[in-house]
Amino acid sequence: MLETYRGLRERPWAGYGLSLAAFAAALVLRLDISAGLPPGFPYLTFFPAVILTTFVAGLWPGILCAVLSGLAAWYFFIPPFNSFAMNGPTVLALGFYVFIVTIDIALIHLMSLATERLNAERRLTSKLYDQQRTMFQELQHRVANNMAFIAAILQLQKRSAPKSDDAGSALDAAIVRIDTMSRIHRRLYDPETSSRSLQAAFEALAADLVEISGVPGVQVDVDMPQESIDLPRLITLSQLLAELVMNSLKHAFVGRPGGRIWISLRRRGDDQFELTVRDDGRGLGHAKTKPGAGLGDRIVKNLGAQLGGQVEVTDAAGVTTRLIFPA
Structure with missing residues (x-):
C-alpha cells in the first residue's frame, strides 16, 4: 500500500x-x-x-x-x-x-x-536476477553453438577422412549425437519453452529426431503425464529418450517404408516412474553386434543408471525398452 x-x-x-x-x-x-x-x-x-x-x-x-x-x-x-x-x-x-x-x-x-x-x-x-538470467541464457546459447560447431567440424572431417564404412558410421553417429544434444540444450534452456509440459517438450524432441534421422514415414506417439521433473534429471531423460528413438530410427525400419514408435511415461505408485519406448520394427535379430554390447546400448544403460534405474529390453513384435526409476 x-x-x-x-x-x-x-x-x-x-x-x-x-x-x-x-x-x-x-x-x-x-x-x-x-x-x-x-x-x-x-x-x-x-x-x-x-x-x-x-x-x-x-x-x-x-x-x-x-x-x-x-x-x-x-x-x-x-x-x-x-x-x-x-x-x-x-x-x-x-x-x-x-x-x-x-x-x-x-x-x-x-x-x-x-x-x-x-x-x-x-x-x-x-x-540482479535479470542480469544473471541474461548471462545464463547467453552461456547456454554459446554452449549450443559450440556443439553445432563441433558437429560441423566432424562433418568436414568425415569428408576428408579415408573412405571406410566403419569410420563413416562412427562419425555419422557422433554428428547425430552432438546435433541432438545441441537441440536438447536449446529447448530445455529456452525461457520461452521452459513452461511447456512434458508432453509438448518430448513431442518437439521426437520431431527433431525424426528430422535429423532423415527416415521418412515414421510416426512417434508420445504419452506423458502432467508431471514436473527437475532440470538435471529432465536433461538425462531427454538424452536417454533421444538415444532410444535414434536407435529405432537407425535400425528398426530398414527395408520398409516408415514405421511407428511409442513413448510413454507412467507413475508406478507414489515413488516411481516407468518409461517405455517401443517400436514396431524388425527387432534385434538383424543386429550386427550382440544386444547390449553396442555403444548406443552402453550409453542407454549409463543414462538409466544416472536416473537411478535399470534398463530392460525385450524383443517381441519390435523392440521394447523399459526403465523404472525413482520419481
Whole structure:
C-alpha cells in the first residue's frame, strides 16, 4: 500500500495539500459533533487525520497536520475555550496530545523507511536476477553453438577422412549425437519453452529426431503425464529418450517404408516412474553386434543408471525398452 502512495510522497506540494485538507476536514467534523459530545475529547477527529496524513503523505506533512490540529484543539476545545490560555490541565492535555502523535508519527515513519528499504532491495534483487538470467541464457546459447560447431567440424572431417564404412558410421553417429544434444540444450534452456509440459517438450524432441534421422514415414506417439521433473534429471531423460528413438530410427525400419514408435511415461505408485519406448520394427535379430554390447546400448544403460534405474529390453513384435526409476 505504501508503494501505491509513492507518487504522492515524491510531490511535496501534494503531500502538504493533503495535510491541510485532512486538518480542515477534522476541524469541521469536530465542530459539527461538539454539541453531541460530553465534555472532553478535544482530539477525537484530529488523531485519525494525523495518522492518515503521515501514512499517505509522509513525515513532514504529518507533522504539519499534527501541529495545526494541536493548535486548533487547544484554541477551540480545551478550556478556557476560544483562547490559548495556559494552565495545569491545559499543559497536561497538550502533553498527552504531543506524546501520542509523536509515537504515531514515529512508528509510521519508521515503518515507511523499512518498507522503502525492502522495496529497494527487491528492485536490486530483481535487477540482479535479470542480469544473471541474461548471462545464463547467453552461456547456454554459446554452449549450443559450440556443439553445432563441433558437429560441423566432424562433418568436414568425415569428408576428408579415408573412405571406410566403419569410420563413416562412427562419425555419422557422433554428428547425430552432438546435433541432438545441441537441440536438447536449446529447448530445455529456452525461457520461452521452459513452461511447456512434458508432453509438448518430448513431442518437439521426437520431431527433431525424426528430422535429423532423415527416415521418412515414421510416426512417434508420445504419452506423458502432467508431471514436473527437475532440470538435471529432465536433461538425462531427454538424452536417454533421444538415444532410444535414434536407435529405432537407425535400425528398426530398414527395408520398409516408415514405421511407428511409442513413448510413454507412467507413475508406478507414489515413488516411481516407468518409461517405455517401443517400436514396431524388425527387432534385434538383424543386429550386427550382440544386444547390449553396442555403444548406443552402453550409453542407454549409463543414462538409466544416472536416473537411478535399470534398463530392460525385450524383443517381441519390435523392440521394447523399459526403465523404472525413482520419481
